[in-house]
Structure formats: C-alpha cells, structure tokens
Amino acid sequence: MATLKVNQGKVTPKTANELIDICPFGAIDEENGKLIINSNCKMCKICVKKGPKGVIELVEDKKIKKVNKREWKGITVYVDHVEGEIHPVTYELIGKAKELAKKVDYPVYCLFIGNDIKEKAKNLLEYGVDEVFVYDYKELNYFRIEPYTLAFEDFINKLKPSIILVGATTTGRSLAPRVAARFRTGLTADCTILDIQKNTDLIQIRPAYGGNIMAKIKTTNSRPQLATVRYKVMDAASKCENISGRVTSLEIDSSKFNSNIEVIKITKKEKEENISEADIVVAVGKAIKNEDDLKMAEELANILGGQLACTRPIIENGLIEPKRQIGLSGRTVKPKLIITLGISGSVQFIAGMNSSEYIFAINKDPEAAIFNIAHYSIVGDIFEIVPDLIEEIKKQKDIELKECIGIS
Amino acid sequence: MNIVVCIKQVPGTSEVNIDPETGNLLRSGIDSKMNPYDLFALETALRIKERKGGLIKVITMGPLHARDVIKEAYMMGADEGYLLSDKVFAGSDVLATSYTLSQGINKIKPFDLIICGKQTTDGDTAQVGPETAEFLNIPHIANVLNILKIRDNELIVEMDMPNTVEIAKINIPCLLTVDKDIYDPRLPSFLKKISTRDKKIEIFNFKDLRDKNKKKYGLDGSPTQVEKVFPPKVDKNKEKWTGDSRDLGEKIAKELKNLKFI
Numbered sequence: 001m002a003t004l005k006v007n008q009g010k011v012t013p014k015t016a017n018e019l020i021d022i023c024p025f026g027a028i029d030e031e032n033g034k035l036i037i038n039s040n041c042k043m044c045k046i047c048v049k050k051g052p053k054g055v056i057e058l059v060e061d062k063k064i065k066k067v068n069k070r071e072w073k074g075i076t077v078y079v080d081h082v083e084g085e086i087h088p089v090t091y092e093l094i095g096k097a098k099e100l101a102k103k104v105d106y107p108v109y110c111l112f113i114g115n116d117i118k119e120k121a122k123n124l125l126e127y128g129v130d131e132v133f134v135y136d137y138k139e140l141n142y143f144r145i146e147p148y149t150l151a152f153e154d155f156i157n158k159l160k161p162s163i164i165l166v167g168a169t170t171t172g173r174s175l176a177p178r179v180a181a182r183f184r185t186g187l188t189a190d191c192t193i194l195d196i197q198k199n200t201d202l203i204q205i206r207p208a209y210g211g212n213i214m215a216k217i218k219t220t221n222s223r224p225q226l227a228t229v230r231y232k233v234m235d236a237a238s239k240c241e242n243i244s245g246r247v248t249s250l251e252i253d254s255s256k257f258n259s260n261i262e263v264i265k266i267t268k269k270e271k272e273e274n275i276s277e278a279d280i281v282v283a284v285g286k287a288i289k290n291e292d293d294l295k296m297a298e299e300l301a302n303i304l305g306g307q308l309a310c311t312r313p314i315i316e317n318g319l320i321e322p323k324r325q326i327g328l329s330g331r332t333v334k335p336k337l338i339i340t341l342g343i344s345g346s347v348q349f350i351a352g353m354n355s356s357e358y359i360f361a362i363n364k365d366p367e368a369a370i371f372n373i374a375h376y377s378i379v380g381d382i383f384e385i386v387p388d389l390i391e392e393i394k395k396q397k398d399i400e401l402k403e404c405i406g407i408s
Numbered sequence: 409m410n411i412v413v414c415i416k417q418v419p420g421t422s423e424v425n426i427d428p429e430t431g432n433l434l435r436s437g438i439d440s441k442m443n444p445y446d447l448f449a450l451e452t453a454l455r456i457k458e459r460k461g462g463l464i465k466v467i468t469m470g471p472l473h474a475r476d477v478i479k480e481a482y483m484m485g486a487d488e489g490y491l492l493s494d495k496v497f498a499g500s501d502v503l504a505t506s507y508t509l510s511q512g513i514n515k516i517k518p519f520d521l522i523i524c525g526k527q528t529t530d531g532d533t534a535q536v537g538p539e540t541a542e543f544l545n546i547p548h549i550a551n552v553l554n555i556l557k558i559r560d561n562e563l564i565v566e567m568d569m570p571n572t573v574e575i576a577k578i579n580i581p582c583l584l585t586v587d588k589d590i591y592d593p594r595l596p597s598f599l600k601k602i603s604t605r606d607k608k609i610e611i612f613n614f615k616d617l618r619d620k621n622k623k624k625y626g627l628d629g630s631p632t633q634v635e636k637v638f639p640p641k642v643d644k645n646k647e648k649w650t651g652d653s654r655d656l657g658e659k660i661a662k663e664l665k666n667l668k669f670i
Contacts, residue, residue: 003628037495038495039497043499087570170568171570177536177537177539181506181543184503186631190532209532214639216636232668261576263575265574266569267574358667360664374646376646376649377648378648379649384653387657388653388657389657389661392660393670
C-alpha cells in the first residue's frame with residue numbers, strides 16, 4: 001500500500017498554500033514551515049496529481065502481502081427480512097449481482113439467516129439465483145447482532161465469496177459493518193453505482209457530503225468486498241422461466257448462538273402521517289374548490305403511496321387540516337417526489353418545498369411561477385389530466401402485478 | 409454509569425462544489441463544527457447521567473484542531489475529553505477509524521456504555537459505531553429511538569426497524585447508535601464555556617496505543633481506497649410538457665414509472 005511523502009525541501013510559502021487549498025479534506029497543515037499530512041487524509045491523491053510537482057509524492061510499499069483473489073469467488077446477496085418477510089431491496093440486489101456476475105463468470109448466491117425460512121428460500125431461486133444458503137435455527141428468529149454475525153462469519157469461511165451485497169436497511173446497516181470488521185475488510189455504504197473489473201475488484205460509487213460529491217471507491221487488496229445499497233436504487237431482478245439453482249442448508253453449532261440482546265416486543269409502526277417525513281407528496285392549491293375535487297387529489301396520493309398536502313388558502317376554506325400546509329407559515333417538505341396540482345407557486349409556498357428531489361407541477365397557466373422551479377412543468381387542466389393519470393398508474397400497477405405472479 | 413461518547417469534527421457545511429475545469433473541490437471556508445448527529449448522542453449521555461449519575465468521556469479522532477469539538481462537548485456538560493491524533497492515522501477509512509477508536513476507548517476504561525450518533529454529515533456511512541463495537545467485542549444496537557429503562561447491568565431500548573419498532577433488552581457493556589430526535593440537544597452553556605476554558609484535553613498519539621502494528625492504522629489499515637471524487641451528474645433537465653390532456657396523463661405516469669415511483 002502507498003503512503004504520501006512530503007519533500008520538505010521543495011516546500012515554499014507558495015507551494016504550501018497551493019497544497020493546503022487543493023486538499024478537499026483539510027488534511028494538509030503547515031507547522032514551522034513544514035507541511036504535515038494530518039489524519040483527515042483520505043488518500044484521494046489530488047495533492048500528488050494536481051499540486052505543485054514533486055512536493056508531495058506517492059511512495060508505494062512493496063512489502064504488503066497480496067490477497068489471492070482467485071481464492072474468493074461469487075457474489076452473495078444477503079437476504080434482508082423481518083421474521084421471514086423478505087425486504088424488496090433483496091430482489092434489487094439480486095438483479096445487480098446477476099449483472100455483475102455475468103461479466104466475470106461468477107455464481108450468484110443468497111445468504112438467508114433466520115427461523116423457519118426454508119420454504120421462502122426456494123422462492124428466491126425463481127429470480128435466477130444459483131444457490132441459496134440457509135441458516136435455519138430457532139435462535140435466529142429475531143435479528144440479534146451476535147448470532148447473525150456468527151452465521152455470516154461461518155458462511156464467509158465456508159464459501160469465500162468475493163463480493164457481498166447487503167441492503168442498506170436498518171438491519172443491513174447494523175450487520176454489514178460488524179461482519180466487515182470481523183474480517184478486517186472493506187465496506188462501502190450506500191453505493192449508487194456498482195460495476196466490476198476483470199480482476200474482480202468491485203467499483204463502488206457513492207455520494208458523500210450530503211450528496212454534493214461522488215466518490216469512486218475500491219477494495220483492492222482484501223476479500224470479501226462488502227457494499228450496501230439503499231432500497232429503490234437498483235433494478236429488481238425479473239423472474240426466470242427455468243429454475244436451475246438450489247437451496248442448501250448450512251449447519252452450525254447452535255449452542256454458540258449466545259446473545260446479550262433479548263427482543264421483548266415488536267410493534268408495527270403506525271402509518272406515518274407527517275407530511276415532512278413523506279417520500280411522496282401530492283399538493284393542492286386554490287383550484288380545488290370542494291370535497292369532490294379533493295377526492296381526486298386524495299386518490300392520486302393514495303395510489304402513489306404518498307400524502308396529501310396543500311397551500312394556505314385551502315386551509316383557510318377548512319377543506320384540509322392545518323398540519324398539511326406547506327410553506328413558510330406551514331411545514332417544510334423535502335420528499336423524493338412532489339406533484340403540485342393547480343398551484344401557482346407563491347414565494348411562501350415554494351420556500352417550503354423547493355428542495356424536493358423531483359417536482360412535477362400541473363397548472364393551466366403557462367406563466368405560473370411554480371414552473372420556474374419544477375423539473376416537469378405540465379401545462380393543462382388538472383381536472384382533465386389527473387383522472388387520466390390515475391387510470392394510467394392503475395394500468396402500470398396491473399402490469400407489474402401480472403409480471404410478479406408470472407402472467408404476461 | 410461510565411459513558412463514552414464518540415464525536416467527530418465535520419465541515420461546517422456540506423455545500424461543496426467542484427471546479428469543473430480542474431476537478432478540485434472548492435470548499436467554502438474551513439469552518440468546522442461537531443457532527444450534528446453527535447449532539448443527540450451526547451445529549452442522551454447527559455440525560456442518563458442526570459438520572460443515574462456517572463462520568464461522561466468524549467473521544468474523537470482528527471487533527472489537533474479537532475480539540476474544538478471536545479471544548480464544545482465540555483460546554484454541554486461532558487466530563488473528560490480525549491483526542492486521537494497522529495499522522496499514522498492519516499487516510500483512515502471506516503475500518504481503520506473504528507479500530508483506532510476502539511484502541512482509544514480501551515485506554516479510557518472502564519466503560520458501561522458507548523454512545524455514537526447515527527452517522528456523520530461528511531462521510532454519511534453510519535458504519536463506525538457497529539465496527540467499533542465489533543473491535544471492542546461488545547454487543548450493539550443501532551438506530552435507538554428511545555431508552556426505556558436503565559438498570560445496573562442492562563438497558564431496555566426501542567430500536568427502529570423498517571416497518572416495526574422493536575423493544576429489546578441489552579446487557580452492559582454495550583454500544584448504542586442513537587437516532588436523531590431521541591432527545592433535544594441542549595445548547596452549550598456560557599458558564600460552562602468559561603469554567604472549562606482551560607480544562608484538560610488528553611491527546612493520544614500512535615505510540616500511546618496498545619496495538620503498535622502500524623499496518624492496522626491509517627492508510628495501511630484501510631481496505632477501501634478512494635480512487636477519485638467528482639461532482640454528481642446533474643441529469644434533472646427542466647422539461648415543459650403541453651398538449652392533449654390524455655397524452656399528458658400517460659406521459660406523466662410513464663415518467664413516474666421510469667423514476668421508480670410506481
């Protein structure tokens with residue numbers, strides 16, 4: 001592995017300042033005319049590549065033991081579940097795993113840890129997984145960190161997978177780091193793009209600094225390579241017609257499943273009714289005049305699994321409760337998707353929703369202020385467009401349902 | 409109860425831009441602050457201390473100016489502060505950071521409870537807490553929403569799961585990562601600022617740590633390598649659609665499907 005060496009002889013006030021400025025992480029300090037690289041350094045090597053020539057050099061260490069990458073094979077997807085109910089991120093990871101595996105001729109495995117899950121494991125084969133490995137023990141009924149890590153460790157030792165993909169769910173974010181630390185290997189969180197090199201190194205791209213920069217990360221000299229991916233980032237695998245994979249139960253000495261954690265009670269979460277937390281928001285404005293108009297907007301919100309919100313005038317007519325108001329005098333929302341229906345876009349309203357990820361605005365007036373900030377400006381009458389939109393969404397959902405149950 | 413809180417100094421803003429010509433990061437000033445998520449961790453520790461008594465130690469890793477976040481913790485009520493700082497630690501990824509922290513925490517034993525924020529605002533990984541717990545060989549629970557009971561040898565906590573909330577009992581010693589909003593963090597106190605102005609901050613260098621194998625720290629101890637950083641692709645063009653309403657309805661539905669909202 002390489003280290004950075006500062007050639008102090010070449011340090012001048014000018015080069016020093018240049019380097020301090022160039023470092024994105026504030027990792028270069030000047031002390032008594034000497035340049036020092038501090039612990040903020042992320043080894044991005046910008047100082048070597050873009051800094052004044054020869055001041056900071058990359059020194060390769062030849063003594064590092066190289067991992068034998070040929071000993072590690074296959075891509076494993078960790079099956080995320082709560083009491084056997086599989087989280088859909090799992091199918092998305094299988095989809096990505098299959099795509100990567102093709103490039104380097106790897107098998108795709110699933111690792112399923114739980115209790116009474118063998119039947120459910122078979123269903124995973126329909127997505128084209130080569131082998132599902134199952135640890136099925138009553139001690140694994142609930143997610144508890146020590147027994148789950150133990151089973152995971154046992155699996156890695158037996159199968160030696162080169163790559164392990166884990167959903168960035170609450171469980172995955174707790175389990176993956178534990179496993180990575182146990183094997184002293186690399187783990188990259190919340191990857192948005194994954195690819196693979198011929199030498200089986202996983203190319204991991206993820207956002208940092210709140211999404212303001214992207215980093216390309218590799219685990220070049222250790223195996224397995226672990227990465228987590230959030231739900232709805234990758235495309236789900238489709239079902240295959242010919243099932244060729246199999247389910248294999250792995251044995252472990254269950255007396256080793258000790259835990260310092262005891263799960264006492266599990267309660268279903270109450271449905272989120274806070275517009276600030278919603279991922280999808282349908283917002284209505286003055287164009288909505290009565291209960292019937294409102295029903296149309298509600299139906300759109302429901303069918304998208306989102307929440308209904310509104311502008312201030314609607315609150316004033318008493319059509320909608322005040323906690324659903326967006327804007328300076330209401331709440332600020334930052335959903336992944338907001339669809340505004342007949343909202344002209346006052347400054348006060350826009351201030352409360354401007355940082356939404358995708359803004360679809362439908363309004364009759366082509367000059368409406370909302371179109372200045374919308375990503376999709378749709379000029380038209382909401383009473384004509386929305387009913388059609390609802391119908392189309394229903395159609396799309398139908399198609400998806402049919403694909404899911406294998407009718408096409 | 410002896411509580412260790414892990415904190416981190418992060419840039420004052422996550423607004424970073426990249427020079428499109430040189431590819432360099434342009435930071436607006438070098439302002440830095442305590443990772444906002446750590447405020448919840450520290451507040452949790454302070455509440456536990458108020459109920460059960462004890463000692464709160466904060467620990468961080470970073471350059472010397474990371475002392476500022478320890479001072480901030482003192483102003484909120486932390487009792488002792490420790491800074492892990494050495495050029496050997498440079499280039500640490502999650503694994504090396506967690507290992508260094510665990511070595512530092514081993515130096516400030518005994519502890520009953522370690523509390524970490526859910527994640528940082530610069531790295532955003534949420535991984536350092538669980539990895540540190542692994543190196544210390546203690547159990548952990550992530551995403552703790554609420555601490556229901558504190559007993560001498562165990563805690564009962566509420567944890568956030570995708571569709572459920574779990575109540576679990578965990579033996580001490582253990583590590584918790586707490587969600588934001590677990591408690592409202594208090595503001596730094598001016599009186600404490602004055603009274604802790606000269607309060608000691610102990611600095612641990614590499615040579616102070618028990619494990620002296622340099623290959624486990626900094627860049628050498630980091631299996632992941634950042635190959636490059638670049639600006640995110642801005643692919644959100646602004647589009648204006650007009651025309652027949654039936655077509656528009658269909659067009660919107662298709663786009664929503666493309667964007668995976670359906």
